[in-house]
Amino acid sequence: MSKSQSNLLAQVQPLADILTANSADEEASLSFLQLALAQAQRPIVTTSFGPQSGVLLHMVTQVMPDIPVIWVDSGYNLPATYRHAETLTKALQLNLQIYTPQTSAAFWDATRGGIPSVDDERHGEFSKNFKITPFQKAIEELRPDMWVSSIRQQQSDHRAGLPPVHEGANGIIKLAPFIYWQEAHLQAYLERHAIADEERYFDPVKAQYGRECGLHKL
Numbered sequence: 001m002s003k004s005q006s007n008l009l010a011q012v013q014p015l016a017d018i019l020t021a022n023s024a025d026e027e028a029s030l031s032f033l034q035l036a037l038a039q040a041q042r043p044i045v046t047t048s049f050g051p052q053s054g055v056l057l058h059m060v061t062q063v064m065p066d067i068p069v070i071w072v073d074s075g076y077n078l079p080a081t082y083r084h085a086e087t088l089t090k091a092l093q094l095n096l097q098i099y100t101p102q103t104s105a106a107f108w109d110a111t112r113g114g115i116p117s118v119d120d121e122r123h124g125e126f127s128k129n130f131k132i133t134p135f136q137k138a139i140e141e142l143r144p145d146m147w148v149s150s151i152r153q154q155q156s157d158h159r160a161g162l163p164p165v166h167e168g169a170n171g172i173i174k175l176a177p178f179i180y181w182q183e184a185h186l187q188a189y190l191e192r193h194a195i196a197d198e199e200r201y202f203d204p205v206k207a208q209y210g211r212e213c214g215l216h217k218l
Helices: 003-018 025-039 054-063 077-091 105-112 123-142 183-193
Strands: 043-047 067-074 093-098 144-148 165-168 173-175
Touching: 003 025, 003 165, 003 173, 025 054, 025 144, 025 173, 043 054, 043 123, 054 077, 054 183, 067 123, 067 165, 105 123
Parallel strands: 043 067, 043 144, 067 093, 144 173
Antiparallel strands: 165 173
16 A cells, blocks of 8 residues: 555544444434545445445435446346446436446357356356456556445455455555445435335346455455
């Protein structure tokens, strides 16, 4: 991590105290984002346009309307996901930046026989092509100093030990304003703010609930 990033981390880390462990508070999460993003020069937010994705997109754009929204579109998304992405992009006026794999889903299916299972030796190559490499391209082009995501502790063993503010393996400071929230809290936020949602979703890399796609280990 560079000296400037170390200084930024030192400024932002104390803000984690705004969020109360094991609870959800909309005002606290909003205040946390407002104060943290005020310190950033090149922040980004990521989305999958999966279920309840509108919560983070709605809140973060209240704070910074033009923040780059990074979406790695694998090409394997359901039609419902593409329609949902269009709906939220228009409703929230998102500054959407779409990154796609070098090898398309159609090309992979035709030459490699479709999506490999998690125990298939090709799964590492599949994950790299459809998630990791496109996201790394986004990082190289945008050079973010701060990354906002909707990860929550209850989602996986890896995320269970993460704090609201931490340094990613790539040196980017990562913010998780909903780290302590449960699904019920997210659903209540959607209903409270009348935000569109879509439950039909498929991630070809994760293959199962609670498994990391790889991005949040960067």
